[in-house]
Amino acid sequence: MIVSLNEAAGMATKAAWGAGRPWGLAQEAGKAVSALEAMRLPGAQSLLNLLVTTDRLPCERMRPVATGKRIWVGKGPLCPVLTGAYISDGGGEEFAARLDDVYAPLLLLPFARLRCASVQITWDAASIVANRTDAFVEGNAVSKTVAKTVQITPLPSFTLDASKISHSSHWGPVDIADEIWEALSVFAHRTYVPATEASRLKGAGAGLTDND
Amino acid sequence: MADAKIASGEDARVIELMRPPEEVMRLARMGASHQTRLSFMRAILRRVKREGWQVERTVWDVDEKGVGVGVYEARGPERTYSLIAYANDLPPDKRSDRVIATEWDASFALYDGVPTRADIDRLSDNVPKQEAGRCAATELVLSRANRSVRLFDYVADCLSQGRQPDVAEIDKVGYLMRTTAVYGNGKFGLADRDLYAAREEAGGPFRVELLAVWLIRAFTVDIVEHMARVKGGDNAVPLDREIRRRLGVGNSTGLGMAPFLVTHPALLNAWMMARETALARVRALPAATAGTIRHFREQLDRAHAGLKRWRTPDERQSLRVCELAGDFDKLKQHLESEELTGPEPWNELYQWSAANLTLEGQEAVGSLMIEPHGALVDDLAGEMAAEESVSYWIDGQMTLSEVGEMAKEKFGWAMATDFSVADQTARFWYVSEEKLEPRLGERHEEDGAELEQRLGIGCEIVAMMQELEQQHGNTLLAEFLLRHPEHRHAARRVQIAARCAYAEIHDNVLSASMMPIDMLRCKLAFFGASRFDPKSDRWVRITMYADAPFPDEIAVMEADDWAWPLIDEAQPA
Numbered sequence: 001m002i003v004s005l006n007e008a009a010g011m012a013t014k015a016a017w018g019a020g021r022p023w024g025l026a027q028e029a030g031k032a033v034s035a036l037e038a039m040r041l042p043g044a045q046s047l048l049n050l051l052v053t054t055d056r057l058p059c060e061r062m063r064p065v066a067t068g069k070r071i072w073v074g075k076g077p078l079c080p081v082l083t084g085a086y087i088s089d090g091g092g093e094e095f096a097a098r099l100d101d102v103y104a105p106l107l108l109l110p111f112a113r114l115r116c117a118s119v120q121i122t123w124d125a126a127s128i129v130a131n132r133t134d135a136f137v138e139g140n141a142v143s144k145t146v147a148k149t150v151q152i153t154p155l156p157s158f159t160l161d162a163s164k165i166s167h168s169s170h171w172g173p174v175d176i177a178d179e180i181w182e183a184l185s186v187f188a189h190r191t192y193v194p195a196t197e198a199s200r201l202k203g204a205g206a207g208l209t210d211n212d
Numbered sequence: 213m214a215d216a217k218i219a220s221g222e223d224a225r226v227i228e229l230m231r232p233p234e235e236v237m238r239l240a241r242m243g244a245s246h247q248t249r250l251s252f253m254r255a256i257l258r259r260v261k262r263e264g265w266q267v268e269r270t271v272w273d274v275d276e277k278g279v280g281v282g283v284y285e286a287r288g289p290e291r292t293y294s295l296i297a298y299a300n301d302l303p304p305d306k307r308s309d310r311v312i313a314t315e316w317d318a319s320f321a322l323y324d325g326v327p328t329r330a331d332i333d334r335l336s337d338n339v340p341k342q343e344a345g346r347c348a349a350t351e352l353v354l355s356r357a358n359r360s361v362r363l364f365d366y367v368a369d370c371l372s373q374g375r376q377p378d379v380a381e382i383d384k385v386g387y388l389m390r391t392t393a394v395y396g397n398g399k400f401g402l403a404d405r406d407l408y409a410a411r412e413e414a415g416g417p418f419r420v421e422l423l424a425v426w427l428i429r430a431f432t433v434d435i436v437e438h439m440a441r442v443k444g445g446d447n448a449v450p451l452d453r454e455i456r457r458r459l460g461v462g463n464s465t466g467l468g469m470a471p472f473l474v475t476h477p478a479l480l481n482a483w484m485m486a487r488e489t490a491l492a493r494v495r496a497l498p499a500a501t502a503g504t505i506r507h508f509r510e511q512l513d514r515a516h517a518g519l520k521r522w523r524t525p526d527e528r529q530s531l532r533v534c535e536l537a538g539d540f541d542k543l544k545q546h547l548e549s550e551e552l553t554g555p556e557p558w559n560e561l562y563q564w565s566a567a568n569l570t571l572e573g574q575e576a577v578g579s580l581m582i583e584p585h586g587a588l589v590d591d592l593a594g595e596m597a598a599e600e601s602v603s604y605w606i607d608g609q610m611t612l613s614e615v616g617e618m619a620k621e622k623f624g625w626a627m628a629t630d631f632s633v634a635d636q637t638a639r640f641w642y643v644s645e646e647k648l649e650p651r652l653g654e655r656h657e658e659d660g661a662e663l664e665q666r667l668g669i670g671c672e673i674v675a676m677m678q679e680l681e682q683q684h685g686n687t688l689l690a691e692f693l694l695r696h697p698e699h700r701h702a703a704r705r706v707q708i709a710a711r712c713a714y715a716e717i718h719d720n721v722l723s724a725s726m727m728p729i730d731m732l733r734c735k736l737a738f739f740g741a742s743r744f745d746p747k748s749d750r751w752v753r754i755t756m757y758a759d760a761p762f763p764d765e766i767a768v769m770e771a772d773d774w775a776w777p778l779i780d781e782a783q784p785a
Contacts, residue, residue, distance in 0.1 A: 027701070
């Protein structure tokens with residue numbers, strides 16, 4: 001499905017909300033997905049993997065509890081959106097951190113790169129170096145399983161080595177696989193209120209003729 | 213005003229005279245908004261004129277039933293934008309202005325550039341389906357319109373018989389067709405706004421959408437003339453230019469537009485800030501020139517006379533139009549003795565209107581005062597775009613006591629509202645499963661409130677404040693939000709409100725007494741709409757571009773002298 005980035009963000013927001021994330025956090029999930037998709041990185045797929053494994057799980061069970069040291073751990077695997085929002089908020093004394101057990105770690109990237117000029121995120125399957133507009137990705141950025149150890153390292157410079165840029169942000173439509181879009185739609189659908197005849201009649205313009 | 217830093221660069225007296233958000237951002241006043249010279253339609257036509265845009269109808273392939281396609285190329289100095297119009301022969305039982313409709317009299321796409329035949333064919337399979345079709349990033353706008361059957365058939369009949377329609381009949385409706393949606397910014401596969409936001413001609417708010425509407429207006433006349441020719445053959449005549457100019461494009465707008473103002477706080481702030489800055493700049497002028505006074509008086513006369521064409525069967529709005537006429541009478545009487553020769557004469561006049569006129573009158577006078585001062589304020593029309601993402605990210609290094617103080621300062625109205633009273637949370641906004649139509653529910657009577665859209669910002673702020681009272685004041689916001697992510701939305705809005713004075717409506721949009729049309733009118737006035745005709749508390753019809761030049765005459769006419777039409781003595785009372 002070819003979609004605009006605005007549609008991707010809207011779908012991701014509704015899907016995250018439908019999967020039980022609070023509204024403000026769901027909005028950030030939407031922003032994160034569109035930022036990744038703008039770089040042609042698999043944001044929608046990552047969010048779907050996250051939501052499928054953490055559907056309706058309370059945030060309390062997915063947040064880092066021990067922060068301020070160099071290792072962040074939770075009661076269970078960490079939600080990358082909740083943890084990412086904490087990073088972009090400026091939380092934690094030390095930003096350079098090791099996170100143990102993280103779902104869909106690619107989703108940390110849009111948040112982490114707001115915290116500093118550029119950043120490196122590595123886990124067992126992949127390594128990403130990124131600034132606000134470009135990225136260099138090695139390995140497989142999509143994780144279906146929990147990443148055991150994720151290392152986030154701030155880098156001092158805005159500029160990436162030009163020969164080492166594999167992904168750049170650009171606005172424009174993105175191709176999201178139909179099955180991913182459909183699966184996100186199922187979560188999003190939970191946020192719609194079924195129509196009743198009574199609500200239909202109360203809708204704007206109901207009951208009036210438009211042949212005038 | 214407290215938020216001086218927001219209007220940085222302005223003279224201290226201008227900042228002092230800016231109306232505070234507590235006054236401006238009330239729904240009752242927003243619901244009395246009028247167009248100004250900063251309104252988007254007016255800014256577009258000024259540019260079209262200044263840059264010498266050429267508009268040409270390059271394709272007209274419409275059959276005897278009125279089915280087919282037309283293409284209008286609008287060529288600016290840098291780029292061409294093309295309206296592709298698909299005309300349809302719609303059975304009356306399918307004509308509905310509601311978003312649940314599936315067929316329309318006409319459907320439109322604004323194409324980025326010049327479409328090939330292949331583009332026109334591709335879009336012919338999609339544009340007439342509207343929400344059920346798909347566009348591509350080469351399309352910027354998707355829209356549709358229905359005929360005003362009464363006026364359309366009447367005008368077609370007259371022209372087919374070789375005579376001009378009666379002006380009185382034209383004025384009763386004011387348009388041949390009304391749009392029921394104008395979509396942009398990535399909807400249904402259209403180009404994301406960010407793709408063209410950097411273009412000078414397209415970067416302002418709703419520029420491409422309202423350029424499309426201006427071209428649609430030309431199509432509505434072309435199609436009625438086409439039908440007249442089909443019917444009358446050689447007897448048919450084109451529509452007289454003076455009569456034609458009275459026609460705008462109608463628009464029917466429902467609840468879907470209301471949440472926009474709440475979900476785009478930075479943009480709402482930019483719009484309000486520009487308009488309020490314009491008004492304050494005029495009020496801060498130490499003296500008025502003879503030319504501006506004359507201009508003001510002329511426009512006042514025209515606005516007054518033009519009220520005859522503001523017709524609405526809606527009891528509330530009809531009364532308000534009468535009151536506005538009374539306000540204009542009072543103002544004229546006042547101006548018999550007030551020569552505007554004292555110090556800060558426009559400010560004096562504004563103060564007088566605030567003390568003596570209704571909200572409709574006060575807002576109309578504000579617009580009229582801005583009118584003669586194009587050289588002083590028109591630059592502000594270029595300051596009305598805002599990217600929400602800039603003010604989006606939360607500063608978590610703030611302490612909770614700082615956040616609490618900020619919330620108390622910016623959301624005093626919400627703190628003073630008792631949300632435990634049923635009437636204060638009577639409504640909930642939601643998206644219906646059926647064609648994703650935005651609706652308004654009654655919380656205490658209907659199901660579905662757990663899925664409400666988060667538009668009740670005041671209520672959310674109060675809920676966050678209650679939680680903050682349980683916390684240590686020196687805790688960092690980031691730590692609090694990690695444990696309470698349910699308050700992220702409220703925290704974000706507090707920080708946006710601290711940066712953007714006019715970002716928030718200072719009223720409770722969940723209240724039983726809230727009128728959604730107040731939000732619609734505010735937004736539509738910024739577009740440049742006029743003749744607001746509410747059909748209920750949640751649905752309004754308007755007219756766009758009435759009295760404005762058509763594409764084939766803008767080169768030889770004033771581009772921006774149409775907001776208050778010329779007085780026409782022949783016009784019926």
